[in-house]
Amino acid sequence: MRPHIAEFIGTFVLVFCGCGSAVLMADHIGYAGVALSFGSVLMAMISALGPISGYHLNPAVTLSLTLSRKFDAARLPGYMAAQVLGAVVAAYVLYVVAQGRPGFDVALGFASNGYDARSPGHYNMAAAFIVEFVLTALLVLTILGATDLKAPVGFAGLAIGVSLTVIHLVSIPVTNTSVNPARSIGPALFVGWDAVGQLWLFIVAPLLGGAAAAGLYATMRALDPVLQMPVRQAVQALPAELEQRLEKAGIKPTEF
DSSP states (O other): OHHHHHHHHHHHHHHHHHHHHHHHHHHHHHHHHHHHHHHHHHHHHHHHHHHHHOOOOOHHHHHHHHHTTEEEEEEEEHHHHHHHHHHHHHHHHHHHHTTTTTOGGGGGOOOOOSSSSGGGTOOOHHHHHHHHHHHHHHHHHHHHTTSSSSSSOHHHHHHHHHHHHHHHHHHHHHSOOOOOOHHHHHHHHHHHHHHHTTTTTHHHHHHHHHHHHHHHHHHHHHTTTTTTTTTHHHHHHOHHHHHHHHHTHHHTGOOO
16 A cells, blocks of 8 residues: 555655646746756655655556566556546646636646647647657656666666656647656646547557557667576676665675
């Protein structure tokens, strides 16, 4: 239950702070500020909640980790449900806060995602699908690489947070940036049918992008004999990495 609570809280914070920066502050901080908000809050949640749930906060990430055999498939539905629920509750709280400003109109977008007339730059459906597919794959590749056996210890949060920031800088004009079905579902439910009617793209494209990244990463890993070693052999081959991980966990090598 604790991992599910962590996923709920983490996704809540990601959506409330990330989308909140767009809804409440976009006129002051612009696209760059919103991108930094999403990337920074993800870094914070990775540090705060990563040890509890693995910092997925995104159904596309959970799916890709499951396909990569880094996550138990039996836990996938619970994680996804916690993420979507966290996003919906966050959107509701943000909606209540935003209504406190005179002249607030949820129909203006409420940080929801869209294409054609609902795209900030009026990009069409094909462009939106390609951007969401490719950039979700980039995010997932970063996560898979930053958490792999040979990755430097302690830098996963920075790599993933920077990646999400760059992804937003590229895709906010196209779709308002999803790369996360939960993040899209939350705000869309409060905007109305126009947003809900386009929601399929921001569920399907990220999930397909995450699955494609899992397959691509598995192919690349197969080319590296070290990464394909049994755990016992890998531990012997990578003593420095093992020592770092033990120290980070507070375990002395002599206790292992």
